[in-house]
Amino acid sequence: xxxxxxxxxxxxxxxxxxxxxxxxxxxxxxxxxxxxxxxxxxxxxxxxxxxxxxxxxxxxxxxxxxxxxxxxxxxxxxxxxxxxxxxxxxxxxxxxxxxxxxxxxxxxxxxxxxxxxxxxxxxxxxxxxxxxxxxxxxxxxxxxxxxxxxxxxxxxxxxxxxxxxxxxxxxxxxxxxxxxxxxxxxxxxxxxxxxxxxxxxxxxxxxxxxxxxxxxxxxxxxxxxxxxxxxxxxxxxxxxxxxxxxxxxxxxxxxxxxxxxxxxxxxxxxxxxxxxxxxxxxxxxxxxxxxxxxxxxxxxxxxxxxxxxxxxxxxxxxxxxxxxxxxxxxxxxxxxxxxxxxxxxxxxxxxxxxxxxxxxxxxxxxxxxxxxxxxxxxxxxxxxxxxxxxxxxxxxxxxxxxxxxxxxxxxxxxxxxxxxxxxxxxxxxxxxxxxxxxxxxxxxxxxxxxxxxxxxxxxxxxxxxxxxxxxxxxxxxxxxxxxxxxxxxxxxxxxxxxxxxxxxxxxxxxxxxxxxxxxxxxxxxxxxxxxxxxxxxxxxxxxxxxxxxxxxxxxxxxxxxxxxxxxxxxxxxxxxxxxxxxxxxxxxxxxxxxxxxxxxxxxxxxxxxxxx
Amino acid sequence: xxxxxxxxxxxxxxxxxxxxxxxxxxxxxxxxxxxxxxxxxxxxxxxxxxxxxxxxxxxxxxxxxxxxxxxxxxxxxxxxxxxxxxxxxxxxxxxxxxxxxxx
Amino acid sequence: xxxxxxxxxxxxxxxxxxxxxxxxxxxxxxxxxxxxxxxxxxxxxxxxxxxxxxxxxxxxxxxxxxxxxxxxxxxxxxxxxxxxxxxxxxxxxxxxxxxxxxxxxxxxxxxxxxxxxxxxxxxxxxxxxxxxxxxxxxxxxxxxxxxxxxxxxxxxxxxxxxxxx
Numbered sequence: 001x002x003x004x005x006x007x008x009x010x011x012x013x014x015x016x017x018x019x020x021x022x023x024x025x026x027x028x029x030x031x032x033x034x035x036x037x038x039x040x041x042x043x044x045x046x047x048x049x050x051x052x053x054x055x056x057x058x059x060x061x062x063x064x065x066x067x068x069x070x071x072x073x074x075x076x077x078x079x080x081x082x083x084x085x086x087x088x089x090x091x092x093x094x095x096x097x098x099x100x101x102x103x104x105x106x107x108x109x110x111x112x113x114x115x116x117x118x119x120x121x122x123x124x125x126x127x128x129x130x131x132x133x134x135x136x137x138x139x140x141x142x143x144x145x146x147x148x149x150x151x152x153x154x155x156x157x158x159x160x161x162x163x164x165x166x167x168x169x170x171x172x173x174x175x176x177x178x179x180x181x182x183x184x185x186x187x188x189x190x191x192x193x194x195x196x197x198x199x200x201x202x203x204x205x206x207x208x209x210x211x212x213x214x215x216x217x218x219x220x221x222x223x224x225x226x227x228x229x230x231x232x233x234x235x236x237x238x239x240x241x242x243x244x245x246x247x248x249x250x251x252x253x254x255x256x257x258x259x260x261x262x263x264x265x266x267x268x269x270x271x272x273x274x275x276x277x278x279x280x281x282x283x284x285x286x287x288x289x290x291x292x293x294x295x296x297x298x299x300x301x302x303x304x305x306x307x308x309x310x311x312x313x314x315x316x317x318x319x320x321x322x323x324x325x326x327x328x329x330x331x332x333x334x335x336x337x338x339x340x341x342x343x344x345x346x347x348x349x350x351x352x353x354x355x356x357x358x359x360x361x362x363x364x365x366x367x368x369x370x371x372x373x374x375x376x377x378x379x380x381x382x383x384x385x386x387x388x389x390x391x392x393x394x395x396x397x398x399x400x401x402x403x404x405x406x407x408x409x410x411x412x413x414x415x416x417x418x419x420x421x422x423x424x425x426x427x428x429x430x431x432x433x434x435x436x437x438x439x440x441x442x443x444x445x446x447x448x449x450x451x452x453x454x455x456x457x458x459x460x461x462x463x464x465x466x467x468x469x470x471x472x473x474x475x476x477x478x479x480x481x482x483x484x485x486x487x488x489x490x491x492x493x494x495x496x497x498x499x500x501x502x503x504x505x506x507x508x509x510x511x512x513x514x515x516x517x518x519x520x521x522x523x524x525x526x527x528x529x530x531x532x533x534x535x536x537x538x539x540x541x542x543x544x545x546x547x548x549x550x551x552x553x554x555x556x557x558x559x560x561x562x563x564x565x566x567x568x569x570x571x572x573x574x575x576x577x578x579x580x581x582x583x584x585x586x587x588x589x590x591x592x593x594x595x596x597x598x599x600x601x602x603x604x605x606x607x608x609x610x611x612x
Numbered sequence: 613x614x615x616x617x618x619x620x621x622x623x624x625x626x627x628x629x630x631x632x633x634x635x636x637x638x639x640x641x642x643x644x645x646x647x648x649x650x651x652x653x654x655x656x657x658x659x660x661x662x663x664x665x666x667x668x669x670x671x672x673x674x675x676x677x678x679x680x681x682x683x684x685x686x687x688x689x690x691x692x693x694x695x696x697x698x699x700x701x702x703x704x705x706x707x708x709x710x711x712x713x714x715x
Numbered sequence: 716x717x718x719x720x721x722x723x724x725x726x727x728x729x730x731x732x733x734x735x736x737x738x739x740x741x742x743x744x745x746x747x748x749x750x751x752x753x754x755x756x757x758x759x760x761x762x763x764x765x766x767x768x769x770x771x772x773x774x775x776x777x778x779x780x781x782x783x784x785x786x787x788x789x790x791x792x793x794x795x796x797x798x799x800x801x802x803x804x805x806x807x808x809x810x811x812x813x814x815x816x817x818x819x820x821x822x823x824x825x826x827x828x829x830x831x832x833x834x835x836x837x838x839x840x841x842x843x844x845x846x847x848x849x850x851x852x853x854x855x856x857x858x859x860x861x862x863x864x865x866x867x868x869x870x871x872x873x874x875x876x877x878x879x880x
Contacts, residue, residue, distance in 0.1 A: 618827070618831050618832070628732075642792065679860060681774050685867075693870065
């Protein structure tokens, strides 16, 4: 089926734009960047149509990549239904965001560079979902991390952007360390990194081994998918251009952790302890990030924390054994969160770069298309039936209730908070009186058409794409008690959140401030994001920097390594000053030494060999 | 009186010639004579090769001798060219005067 | 008969070799070297190495030594001028040399003492056998050798030519 064409096309786009893009006109850069993604998307469609029902995974072997002793890693691509879902999301949403970006980035410098990076990202993301072994997945995993770093630091002349890029990269290293350890353990125990072999052998492995592997994989997923305790990089990652936030830091890359854990479902099925840890981490992240989201004033930061929170939901699904529900939420979230970010980008674009919610307001009349499309995302993320978010979130919460009612209740409260902060952002941006001194204008069609498509998908995505049904063979549905009360509760809480936000920000605009003043201590705590960054700085970064300075730099580097190197140099000089006496420059004396050496060698050989 | 030559005589002769070559290499100062001493050593080694070839009843030693000859021819061509250049640049054939390798 | 042949030509070879070392004029050394090579050719014949004996005369005694003599004539090299000869070398070097040779002869005698060379016993030294081995087993070294010679020719020309303008 020529699966390799799917990732190669964006790679070709990257190479063409990256090498020649400087000389290209903008329309030519657009044609290459979007053309390669369109072709890739069409090839995905053609492949999936040709493969049909895809009951069995379709595997293509290309070449043996690494062969060393027992370790054999093939360059294989594999498509099963899980991969198919991700392929469609990545190429489909990716295509819309590429189109949007041509409008958003129209007046930015480094235009070709941006699209080259974006195409490179598409390549690595597709390798990630297509790879048939953990190592190939890891290649994509690291590659998207690289692109994420490059695109967060896209405005490299701004200190905060490069700092954010570094932060994302370094925090992800911690996660990748866990992932690497997990791969070592997998190879140690199962003698292979191919998914098919690992999962065959995993079902008969010891539980503690699987638990360890599962937890280490989760460390990797925590880094990439921004879960506690490694979520801190994602909010800062909003320093990148908004399409990047939408594509990489909302719709696709950050869901790689969900994909990886869902792919490893066999391991988690046999390691209930690790699965429970995932569920707890997920729900804690969801709740914590949602509360931070209430207090943020930067529109992109609100949605960034919302992303962290929604990713937490997905992990609740994974940890509860409802992998299909988690993947479903990946899909719907890709629609509505990409839409929210692109809408936010449209608002920022309309206001000429303004990101602060306090300086917005009244945009409903000025930018009606952006408003109405964002409303689609709003109702979707708030869990209003029958829109996309309602289905997936409800499936996750139902599974969580089976797993542990406590997780369910925290999840439901989080759902209410989610509805509240998204509504708050919407009310502050689009309702009331204009607070800034801007002259907003509606975005060009190239920007609002992707918004409209995503809007339709956000509204209809839930009942249009029944992901759990499609993935039934891979993830057998878990037994769920039919409990309609659960649904009513979560829907009611969602509406309550919206209503509360309406009350506080539209009906009585002064109420929010007075409430913040009344609850000064908790408000400050949340507003400062629980001081997690400061905590990490004090407990990890400072000691590490200090320790490195004192021990590694002054002690090891300057003392030990430099001392050794300089010492070796000095001794060599001493020896040389003795040996230079031999260098008479007289050829015959050299020849005599050669003879002396030759005779010595013969004598030694004679002694060693034993003269007969 | 021996009726046949012992193989050890050939090898001893080879050692003697080789030693004389070494002595010439070390004692002589004329660069051309030094070069001829090298040829003498090569010849001594060739004699060993041919003798061992007889000993092992195999033709391989002859081929090594053949290759040594080829290498010696190439070496003579290049070496004599070097000698010509040295003489052209320094006007001497005494190797004790050619000591620019010192510093 | 073989023994007499060997003794005669071995003697010539050793005397000529000593002459190579002790003669002060390069021309005398070169002519002595031709003597060594010629007598070695006879010894090769004795060992059944017909092809090598012929090559020894043609290549070594013929081509290479002519080249030597040609260069000696070209440079008009005179007799070696001795300055400050070291008697230490001769006092210590010559006895050491003789001791070393004695030792070598002793061990060679012990290792190969019971084997003797009979003329005509070794039949594989003809051009046919050499050629066969050269173009089968030793084909690659043979081809590499041709390359070596090419490099030597180019090198010699580059070294010895007059500078181009």
